Amino acid sequence: MTALSAPGLLKPPRARAAAAVALKYLSLVLACAVVLVPLVAVLLTSLRTSREATVEGPLSAPHDWLNLHNYAVAFTDGHMLRALGNTTFILFFSLIGTVLIGSMTAYAVDRFQFRFKKLVLALFLIASLVPSVTTQVATYQVVNNLGAMDTRWAPIMLYLGTDIVSIYIFLQFIRSIPVSLDEAARLDGANSFTIYWRIILPLLRPAIATVVIIKGVAIYNDFYIPFLYMPDDNLGTISTSLFRFKGPYGAHWEIISAGAALVILPSLVVFLALQRFIYNGFAAGATK
Structure with missing residues (x-):
């Protein structure tokens, strides 16, 4: 041997x-x-x-x-129903804007040929690497000058800045769509916007589901932007309403824990209902 x-x-x-x-x-x-x-x-x-x-x-x-006494106190005194309404309003418009802007950007970058194409992608990447804290003074002044301060539109305007991760997710899916579909549609007289709206966007449903879940969780958990740009108690979101328990209930951890459980519940239900979409979206994006 x-x-x-x-x-x-x-x-x-x-x-x-x-x-x-x-x-x-x-x-x-x-x-x-x-x-x-x-x-x-x-x-x-x-x-x-x-x-x-x-x-x-x-x-x-x-x-x-x-x-369940702690849950009743957290729900009523924390104004959780109003906070959930504000959060839903912000989520709805922010996610619609993110999907439209991100998919349009990915479509233009992938399908159109223009100068400095690689430079545009590099600038998106560089912008995502800049710490947001370093630009908050200028951002605050811009939002204040636009008259959006202390309104629900302030965080929506900031969330609409599509991140590079969403753009790359859409790019991965658009690159898997044959260009021959675009060419056939152009032969039938369709313009670029019609091709995007009628052909590209419907085929991006797995990517849209992935982006909506990732971006939605980030917005739902965000504390800094709503707390800074919406200080009014009536405009509290899920995260800022939970923080306000620190005042009257600073030592009552049982009520703070009940509020935290109420905050976790909606995101947990949504994730369990849509988890197959996020897994399928990542898997399809990795193999295409």
Whole structure:
């Protein structure tokens, strides 16, 4: 038997293979714990009374599993219904603008030939790499001069700046659409906008679903822009309304936890309902 055919050289020892499998599952368990333990702590704290939240640990079981008083206080005093309406209004117009601007930009960059085409993409990339904090003074002055300060249109205007990730997602899908479809439509007398609206945009549905979910989660979780540009309490979003519990309920962690659970619930329901779209969108974008 030669050295190359020795069993030890053809496959790793059983002990090493078993250790690798154990480390793999251990890393998965730790990753799940990092994600789930804080959520479990928030849920358990939201079901406690004020005394239980002060005395007991964050992972201790509540005495009454049906204690929904904290949720009622968080929902009414936190004006969650109004905050959800403001967030939905901002999400609706921001996502429509992002989809239209991003898909049109990707269509123009991919289908049209013009000078400095690569420079345009490079400028988009450079703009996305500039820290937003460095431009906030100028941005604040522009929004204020436009008269949009302390209105729901202020964050919408800022969110409409399509990020480079959305453009590249649309580019990946548009490049998979045959140019022959455009040429056939032009032979029938269609112009560029008709081709985009009637052919390109309907075929971008997986990409649109992916962009809507990614951008929507980012807008839903954003705190800085609504807090800075909409200081009025009546214009609070989900994130800023939750922060306002810090004043009257600064030490009442059970009510803050109930508010956090109410904030998590809508995004969790939407994700569970649309998760197949985001997975299919990423998979299609990676293979096309």
